[in-house]
Amino acid sequence: MKESLQFYSTYLQKEKISLVQKLLKQVYKEIHISATSKDSLQVDMTKHQGLLENLLHRISLALLKTPKEQEAMHLKYDIHEYFFQEGTLLKDTVEILSEFRLQLMMNLKAQGIKQNIPNEDTLIVYEKIVFIFDETIRNTTTHFNLKHQEKVEAVENEILELGAPIVPLTKGIAVLPLIGRFNQVRVDYILSYVLPKVAEAHIDTLILDLSGVHVFDTFVAQSFFQIRDVLSLLGIEAIMTGIRPDLAQTAVQLGIPSTGLRMYNNVQHALESLNVL
Structure with a gap:
């Protein structure tokens, strides 16, 4: 089992750039993401590329850790709040993460078959990846809701100020x-x-x-x-x-x-x- 986790961890670390490029294109195809222009779509894909590469890097580390150690990593997406500032809906980000997870698991399954890794080892890797993505989505959702509430309160304060000018x-x-x-x-x-x-x-x-x-x-x-x-x-x-x-x-x-x-x-x-x- 340890050898299997080490293989998948090394694979994700070495192939994260090309892997994200390949899987992200498939994600966009599957969920039919659109944008107001090709330029904005390309910018979004570039941002997702960097964030997903970072996420795969952290997943490669987390695969070798215990569940408790994984929780301590406090995994989160949209670290610099690009999509939040652009007004991207939370459900769109979650949908990308969910679809990317599916595509990633399918890819790892294929790699496992090539390496003759036992199915039970691959299933354990699946469980770890599901846990990691769930933690990432949960933390991202919590942070998004917090920032959204701060934004709403700021707007409300502006309205209150406009409604009571001296x-x-x-x-x-x-x-x-x-x-x-x-x-x-x-x-x-x-x-x-x-x-x-x-x-x-x-x-x-x-x-x-x-x-x-x-x-x-x-x-x-x-x-x-x-x-x-x-x-x-x-x-x-x-x-x-x-x-x-x-x-x-x-x-x-x-x-x-x-x-x-x-x-x-x-x-x-x-x-x-x-x-x-």
């Missing part, structure tokens, strides 16, 4: 136009990230403009008063503008108190009251 109007006065629907994530973002920036900008009066808020319910009202209270603790006066008749009527129906809060129809009226216009 607009300086004059010295000590700024407006925070609020647009769209509100949820707890957005409120937490305003409390944790936007209001500290208001304080850092040495703003004395912040105009909260609600003219772009679609729904005004108890949650939204409580959120705005929470924002007002935090601003008050920071020594910043909060002024609310953009209260449409339907919003005002909803506020009254909900029994929302407005004591101590200056409210105006629009930003212009608020500025006039501050003697800015």
Whole structure:
């Protein structure tokens, strides 16, 4: 058995470049991979060529190790995140790895027959290769999902920032136009990230403009008063503008108190009251 593993390990190490070239072409043929252009297809194949050569190198080493030692190698594909950055779907990468594994096992079977290697030895090699590829796919999937989540969170933060921009109007006065629907994530973002920036900008009066808020319910009202209270603790006066008749009527129906809060129809009226216009 040891001699068989040594043969397959040496074979993969010596033939990895030509072997990958041969098997990768067959993989692309079998799963009908397409690309937007021949150039991009060639680039993808070149990237896969390098990654698969590296994978075969590590497989050749892993064949001579125990299962525990194999796990410690932490095998992973797309090491430099090329396909992730290019927006390649995870399922496409997994499909290539799965098909390549099949083609590799068929090739090793043929080599084993030529060398008169016992079938039971080849089966053990198959088990090792299946384990190695499964570990590679599992680690690659975990890493892909982690990076994807980071990317989603980054986009969400950009959207949140665009939805709560601080607009300086004059010295000590700024407006925070609020647009769209509100949820707890957005409120937490305003409390944790936007209001500290208001304080850092040495703003004395912040105009909260609600003219772009679609729904005004108890949650939204409580959120705005929470924002007002935090601003008050920071020594910043909060002024609310953009209260449409339907919003005002909803506020009254909900029994929302407005004591101590200056409210105006629009930003212009608020500025006039501050003697800015």
